[in-house]
Amino acid sequence: xxxxxxxxxxxxxxxxxxxxxxxxxxxxxxxxxxxxxxxxxxxxxxxxxxxxxxxxxxxxxxxxxxxxxxxxxxxxxxxxxxxxxxxxxxxxxxxxxxxxxxxxxxxxxxxxxxxxxxxxxxxxxxxxxxxxxxxxxxxxxxxxxxxxxxxxxxxxxxxxxxxxxxxxxxxxxxxxxxxxxxxxxxxxxxxxxxxxxxxxxxxxxxxxxxxxxxxxxxxxxxxxxxxxxxxxxxxxxxxxxxxxxxxxxxxxxxxxxxxxxxxxxxxxxxxxxxxxxxxxxxxxxxxxxxxxxx
Numbered sequence: 001x002x003x004x005x006x007x008x009x010x011x012x013x014x015x016x017x018x019x020x021x022x023x024x025x026x027x028x029x030x031x032x033x034x035x036x037x038x039x040x041x042x043x044x045x046x047x048x049x050x051x052x053x054x055x056x057x058x059x060x061x062x063x064x065x066x067x068x069x070x071x072x073x074x075x076x077x078x079x080x081x082x083x084x085x086x087x088x089x090x091x092x093x094x095x096x097x098x099x100x101x102x103x104x105x106x107x108x109x110x111x112x113x114x115x116x117x118x119x120x121x122x123x124x125x126x127x128x129x130x131x132x133x134x135x136x137x138x139x140x141x142x143x144x145x146x147x148x149x150x151x152x153x154x155x156x157x158x159x160x161x162x163x164x165x166x167x168x169x170x171x172x173x174x175x176x177x178x179x180x181x182x183x184x185x186x187x188x189x190x191x192x193x194x195x196x197x198x199x200x201x202x203x204x205x206x207x208x209x210x211x212x213x214x215x216x217x218x219x220x221x222x223x224x225x226x227x228x229x230x231x232x233x234x235x236x237x238x239x240x241x242x243x244x245x246x247x248x249x250x251x252x253x254x255x256x257x258x259x260x261x262x263x264x265x266x267x268x269x270x271x272x273x274x275x276x277x278x279x280x281x282x283x284x285x286x287x288x289x290x291x292x293x294x
Contacts, residue, residue, distance in 0.1 A: 003238040007252040010238070013231035015259025017224055018086055018093075019267055024220035025082045032215040033224075034078050035200050040225035042197040045189050052190035059183055060191065066175045067195035069168045071203075077165035080158040085270045088130070090260025092162045094283045095127055097250055099170035101290075107174075119290020126282035176239050185236035189229075251287050 024033045081089050101120060105112065112120070179188055204211065215221060238244050257280045264270040 001243075003241040003244040004248075004252060006234040006238040007244075007249045008255055010231045010235040011253045011255035012259060013227045013234075013256075014253070015090065015256030015263070017227045017231070018081060018090060018256075018260045019263035020220045020224045020227065021078065021081055022086045022268065024218055024224060025078070027218050027220070028212065028215045030078045030082055031204070031209050032211050033218070033221055034074060035204055035209070035211055036215045036218075037221050037224050037228070038074075038193075038197050038200050040222060041228050042193040044225060044229045045193050048186040048190045051184065051186035053187075055183060055187050055191065059179065059187075062175065062179060063183075063188065063191045064195045066172050066179070067192050068199060069171045069175075070192075071196055071199040073165045073168035073172065076161040076168070080162035080165065083158045084155065084162065085264055086268060087261045087264025087270050087273060087276045089162055090257045090264070091130060091276050091280050091283070092127070092159065093166060093260075094123070094254055094257055094280065094287075095163060096166045096170045096173070097123055097254070097283075097287055097290075098127075099167050100173060100250055103170060103174050115293035116290040119286045119288075119293075122286030122289060123283050124286075126279050126286060129282060130276070130279050176236065180236060180239040185233060185240055188236055189232055251284075251292075254284055254287060257284075 021033070024037075084092075098120060101112070101116075176188070203209070238249065258277075261273060261277050261280060264276070265273040
């Protein structure tokens with residue numbers, strides 16, 4: 001059952017990484033943080049290069065596709081996280097479960113039983129319940145940085161960006177499970193990060209983005225990169241274990257939402273934490289029902 005602990009580690013690191021991202025973006029722009037975070041992450045996986053060879057040609061293409069999905073997902077996710085409370089973003093991120101399930105049905109022709117349908121209904125209810133925050137404490141209370149004041153009226157837009165990020169991350173997770181049947185964790189992580197760094201390099205060249213050297217002094221960017229590389233390595237190894245089950249892995253990953261909600265309360269002093277925690281528990285209970293009762 002070592003894969004269970006590896007996936008749990010991934011979930012905790014992922015939740016912690018969302019907090020680090022938001023802290024990093026209080027000191028530098030979204031693109032500065034995103035680009036340097038990606039390049040640092042690639043540098044950290046370079047030692048795996050000797051183990052990344054002997055890959056069949058077709059897998060370079062599919063890894064490039066996975067990397068492009070994450071390239072877009074991160075742009076959407078970083079912008080939404082900058083302007084949304086981290087606790088709200090963490091709960092929205094649970095919607096990946098819905099998208100992963102839909103892909104399983106659409107592409108793997110999986111059939112949902114009564115319990116799984118009930119679980120999805122509960123998950124959907126938990127996500128919709130996020131809209132009904134207590135009247136005395138609205139989501140706008142969470143936006144306390146004057147820089148973010150203009151974003152208050154655009155909350156639905158950033159929620160949509162967060163959901164787009166969730167869809168693309170679900171696509172990437174789906175591809176991980178398929179690819180890990182034929183490639184090693186070192187091969188996938190090295191080439192995935194190389195393609196991703198390449199995409200962002202082209203982006204800053206085409207868009208003529210200015211990257212300040214001050215971002216290298218932002219300790220949160222370094223922490224993010226380390227947590228990302230460690231978490232992905234753990235997840236790739238778990239995916240490669242024959243005993244691992246993608247449905248159970250999906251459930252365990254959600255441990256990260258508790259970290260983001262608590263981070264929202266104790267690090268960013270956000271409001272309506274009890275409401276968001278309730279929504280998260282409703283969603284997780286739906287996941288448990290859908291995964292465990294088959």
